[in-house]
Amino acid sequence: MNLATWVERNGRRLRGRPATAVGERVTGTWDETAGRVAAVAGGLRGRLGLAEGDRVALLMSNRPEYLEAQFAVWHAGLVAVPVNARLHREEVAYVLEHSGAAVVVTDEEHAEVVGPLLERLEGLRAVVVAPGPDWDALLAAEPVPLSDRGSDDPAWLFYTSGTTGRPKGATLTHGNLLMASLSYFADIAAIGDRDSVLHAAPLSHGSGIYGLPHVAKGAVSVFPASGALDGAELVGLLARWPGLSFFAAPIMVKRLAADPALAGADLSGLRTIIYGGAPMYLADLEEALATFGPRLAQIYGQGETPMTITGLSRADHAESDHPRWRERMAGVGFPRTDVEVRVVDADDRPLPPGEAGEVLVRGRVVMAGYWDAPEASAEALRGGWLHTGDIGSLDDDGYLTLRDRSKDLIISGGMNIYPREVEEAIMTHPGVQSVAVVGRPDPEWGESVVAFVVAVGDGPAPTVEDLDRACLERIARFKRPKEYHLVDALPTNNYGKVLKRELRTWLADGVVPDAR
Numbered sequence: 143m144n145l146a147t148w149v150e151r152n153g154r155r156l157r158g159r160p161a162t163a164v165g166e167r168v169t170g171t172w173d174e175t176a177g178r179v180a181a182v183a184g185g186l187r188g189r190l191g192l193a194e195g196d197r198v199a200l201l202m203s204n205r206p207e208y209l210e211a212q213f214a215v216w217h218a219g220l221v222a223v224p225v226n227a228r229l230h231r232e233e234v235a236y237v238l239e240h241s242g243a244a245v246v247v248t249d250e251e252h253a254e255v256v257g258p259l260l261e262r263l264e265g266l267r268a269v270v271v272a273p274g275p276d277w278d279a280l281l282a283a284e285p286v287p288l289s290d291r292g293s294d295d296p297a298w299l300f301y302t303s304g305t306t307g308r309p310k311g312a313t314l315t316h317g318n319l320l321m322a323s324l325s326y327f328a329d330i331a332a333i334g335d336r337d338s339v340l341h342a343a344p345l346s347h348g349s350g351i352y353g354l355p356h357v358a359k360g361a362v363s364v365f366p367a368s369g370a371l372d373g374a375e376l377v378g379l380l381a382r383w384p385g386l387s388f389f390a391a392p393i394m395v396k397r398l399a400a401d402p403a404l405a406g407a408d409l410s411g412l413r414t415i416i417y418g419g420a421p422m423y424l425a426d427l428e429e430a431l432a433t434f435g436p437r438l439a440q441i442y443g444q445g446e447t448p449m450t451i452t453g454l455s456r457a458d459h460a461e462s463d464h465p466r467w468r469e470r471m472a473g474v475g476f477p478r479t480d481v482e483v484r485v486v487d488a489d490d491r492p493l494p495p496g497e498a499g500e501v502l503v504r505g506r507v508v509m510a511g512y513w514d515a516p517e518a519s520a521e522a523l524r525g526g527w528l529h530t531g532d533i534g535s536l537d538d539d540g541y542l543t544l545r546d547r548s549k550d551l552i553i554s555g556g557m558n559i560y561p562r563e564v565e566e567a568i569m570t571h572p573g574v575q576s577v578a579v580v581g582r583p584d585p586e587w588g589e590s591v592v593a594f595v596v597a598v599g600d601g602p603a604p605t606v607e608d609l610d611r612a613c614l615e616r617i618a619r620f621k622r623p624k625e626y627h628l629v630d631a632l633p634t635n636n637y638g639k640v641l642k643r644e645l646r647t648w649l650a651d652g653v654v655p656d657a658r
């Protein structure tokens with residue numbers, strides 16, 4: 143089934159009811175949105191001459207036109223390539239060239255990034271700025287009927303955020319995204335047509351994936367007017383759009399949880415905050431639960447199996463009298479209803495509970511493969527299982543804890559050290575705001591453990607002795623960092639993931655920007 147079917151159906155059933163909003167203002171009803179989607183689809187096929195299966199890249203900030211363009215692409219039988227809007231021009235060029243995008247839909251803010259690429263990239267035929275005259279021309283086109291798409295037809299090329307290596311385009315089919323959406327209803331929450339989803343994080347990533355089940359059910363897609371959500375804005379939006387859910391990276395949840403505007407505020411309109419995409423440290427989660435109550439759900443996933451591997455439900459979060467509650471909260475949860483999850487050794491043999499190995503996933507949500515990369519696809523999907531590159535272990539109850547990305551594993555003196563456990567230990571120090579641990583090549587030990595620490599804004603910065611003590615109280619002596627660097631901020635990508643590659647480059651180049 144074509145995912146754009148949802149928009150067409152809502153256009154009939156929910157006439158006059160809001161489909162999109164910026165802040166408190168409705169920007170499109172469902173019938174208007176369905177009309178725009180069919181017209182833009184007609185414009186892409188007719189005016190721009192695209193054929194079924196052609197790729198259309200979306201490079202823009204979150205805005206209603208983003209969703210309209212995405213569903214128009216599907217309506218027309220084309221493939222969407224949502225590009226992280228904060229990428230450097232050369233990174234954008236790589237994604238456009240690799241995906242063979244024929245058209246880019248962008249906005250004023252990003253037009254100057256793509257404009258110059260029009261001449262350079264052979265396959266790129268047009269850049270459409272939305273809103274604007276080009277977009278209006280598409281809206282004025284003759285609508286086309288919904289294109290017939292099957293489960294195996296590609297819908298979304300999800301270029302992985304590239305914290306390691308060059309980005310690859312996970313090919314997500316209409317069937318994969320349908321499964322991810324159904325699995326939201328199975329494991330996270332039911333959604334009704336009076337509910338809403340707030341796009342506070344980039345639509346090219348988690349927010350886009352979790353937006354889908356909301357569109358399926360006719361909920362309103364709300365875009366924060368500020369573009370950078372804070373506590374006061376959230377409180378206002380909850381009053382206007384009750385039944386509201388949103389996806390956020392752990393850093394954003396942490397920031398919001400500490401926002402004084404939320405203390406004592408009426409949060410009854412808040413349904414679910416879905417967090418994930420990067421580790422949430424227990425100390426931060428406890429603060430978030432104190433602010434938001436049992437409205438948090440964690441997901442662990444990746445572009446290759448769109449945000450669907452395991453999860454910690456709202457009920458898991460609420461069960462604080464469970465004897466293993468703390469362990470569970472420090473992990474990533476239980477396998478989602480629609481997937482099988484295994485932890486295996488280097489030969490892909492399943493490991494018993496408690497032993498750490500690579501996490502494998504199998505199910506209908508798993509990507510068809512990487513776009514135009516048969517070898518990488520065969521490698522990632524060997525034996526019929528997606529090899530996530532994440533290292534984790536299952537407990538006796540079947541809950542998964544992640545240790546690390548396999549590439550981040552530090553081997554020092556022949557011992558395996560998972561940066562995550564060192565980070566958890568350092569985070570227990572109240573003076574630490576965030577931390578990232580990496581390995582540095584070491585002639586004696588093979589690698590040595592290095593920690594980059596950001597101190598909380600006020601109060602004295604933690605000393606090396608304090609940090610060492612926090613580690614020694616919790617983890618083996620050999621795991622303790624040999625070096626600590628106090629820095630002003632950690633380098634992160636647009637999706638809130640710490641760029642460990644960059645930290646290693648700092649070390650290799652001997653240019654660590656130590657805190658002032």
Ligand code: AMP
Nearest residue numbers: 303418419420421441442443444445532
């Ligand atoms: P991406 O495909 O860019 O979303 O990156 C996916 C990767 O992010 C996963 O393979 C994990 O390494 C990491 N990740 C995703 N969700 C979580 C989570 N809940 N906790 C820790 N790491 C996560």
